[in-house]
Amino acid sequence: MPARPQARLRIVTLGGDLTEIAFALGRGTDLVGRDTTSTYPEAALALPDAGYVRTLGAEGILSLRPDLVIASVDAGPPAVIAQIEAAGVEVLVAPAGYSLAGLTARLDAIGRRLREVDRATALADAIALRMAGIDRALADVGERPRVLFLLNAGDGAPLAAGSHTAADAMIALVRAENVFAAQAGYRPLSLEAAAAAAPQAILTMDHALAAMGGKEGLMRHAALRLTPAAREGRIVARDGLYLLGFGPRLADARADLASTLHEGLSL
Numbered sequence: 001m002p003a004r005p006q007a008r009l010r011i012v013t014l015g016g017d018l019t020e021i022a023f024a025l026g027r028g029t030d031l032v033g034r035d036t037t038s039t040y041p042e043a044a045l046a047l048p049d050a051g052y053v054r055t056l057g058a059e060g061i062l063s064l065r066p067d068l069v070i071a072s073v074d075a076g077p078p079a080v081i082a083q084i085e086a087a088g089v090e091v092l093v094a095p096a097g098y099s100l101a102g103l104t105a106r107l108d109a110i111g112r113r114l115r116e117v118d119r120a121t122a123l124a125d126a127i128a129l130r131m132a133g134i135d136r137a138l139a140d141v142g143e144r145p146r147v148l149f150l151l152n153a154g155d156g157a158p159l160a161a162g163s164h165t166a167a168d169a170m171i172a173l174v175r176a177e178n179v180f181a182a183q184a185g186y187r188p189l190s191l192e193a194a195a196a197a198a199p200q201a202i203l204t205m206d207h208a209l210a211a212m213g214g215k216e217g218l219m220r221h222a223a224l225r226l227t228p229a230a231r232e233g234r235i236v237a238r239d240g241l242y243l244l245g246f247g248p249r250l251a252d253a254r255a256d257l258a259s260t261l262h263e264g265l266s267l
Contacts, residue, residue, distance in 0.1 A: 009114070012064055014053050015072030017247030018094055019044050021107060022070065024123055024248045025116040033064040035075070039241055040249075058083035070094060070110060098169035098246050100131050107248075123248060130251035137267055138258060144177045145261050148199035148229065150218075151186055152208040157223065159186040160193070166244035167203070174258040176201075191223040201261055202229040205240035236260055 012033040013019040019038035022031055028043055035053040038044045050061050053072060058080045061069065066089055073096040075081060085091050092113050095105035104124045111120025149167035151159040161167035162183035171178045179197035180187070202218065212218045215237075219230045229235065236257070243253050255267040 010065055010067045012050060012061055012066040012069045013038060013071075014050070014056065014069060014075040015094065016040065016241040017103075017106065017245040018070050018072060018110065020241075020245065020247040020249070021110050022114070025107075025111060025114060025119045027114050027116065030114075032066060033061065037241065039239075056080045058087070062087055062089070068092065068113070070113075072096070098166045100128060100250065103127065103246050103248075103250055127248065127251050131254070134251065134255055134258065134267060137265065138175045138262075141175045141262055141265070144175055146179050146198065146200045147171050147176045147261065148179050148189075148194070148197060148202050148227070150189065150202060150204045150208065150212075152204075152211040157188040157190065158208075158212065158221070160189040161186055166246060169246075170244060170254070170257065171203070173254050174261055176261050189223050194223045194227055197227070199227050199229045200232075201234040201236055202227070203236045203238075203257075205243065206237050207240065209235070209237040 009030045010032045011022065011027070011030045013022055013031060014035045016037040016039060019034050020040055022028060023041050023044065031047055033048045033050045034044055035050055037053050048064060050064070051057060053075050056075065061084055069084055069089055069091045071081065071091055071093050073093060081091055092109065094109055096102060097105065107120045107124045111117045149161035149171065151161070160180045161178065162180045162185055164184050165186065168178045168181060179199050202224065209215065209218060212221065215235045218235055219225060219233065224230045242249055243257070259265050259267045
């Protein structure tokens with residue numbers, strides 16, 4: 001007998017990488033809502049926006065009548081997730097991790113729940129194969145460029161990424177050195193700290209660069225203008241979800257950043 005078709009689920013995804021995974025597994029048409037960080041693929045932007053992933057409201061999500069909410073570990077506050085579950089909606093909290101292993105675990109968990117195991121396994125294998133090729137290409141890289149990752153902090157000092165951040169994990173993946181790896185999380189950047197760190201490249205997100213006045217504005221910033229990176233114009237900006245999402249485009253983002261930071265490296 002032919003296999004019985006799966007009943008359509010009404011799914012809300014809370015996390016940009018999780019939305020990408022749902023689409024990559026062929027279940028984008030089941031999505032009825034997403035969070036503000038879910039900006040890829042373009043079709044996701046047509047979905048109702050349930051709010052920023054860390055400051056959600058239960059009422060907005062429940063109004064979408066979901067059967068399933070797929071949430072990142074950052075989704076919250078916790079009381080909102082509890083309210084959604086109390087309303088009888090299934091919540092799948094996806095495994096965390098800024099790594100290939102973390103991405104593989106997310107693909108596995110979501111693939112199992114959506115009964116798309118074969119697709120999830122094939123995608124995970126393809127990403128792992130590409131990552132292994134990048135490993136080989138980077139194995140002979142000698143000097144590790146010193147990189148400063150910045151977040152815009154509005155009118156205050158920009159924030160520099162330390163350890164235990166997606167930015168730190170991505171910098172390590174491309175055989176570069178995070179100049180503030182000794183600190184944890186994001187801390188305001190002072191003029192003295194920037195000068196002492198002497199980054200050779202400054203990495204940021206597109207929207208953060210725009211908020212800091214573009215490349216020229218960042219190069220003129222009081223805390224940055226005397227760094228080697230600013231003097232030489234080595235400012236690298238990418239879309240935030242692409243660069244730091246650790247979703248299905250992880251290998252693409254890694255290859256892109258590695259070839260940008262390591263002159264002559266072709267990936």
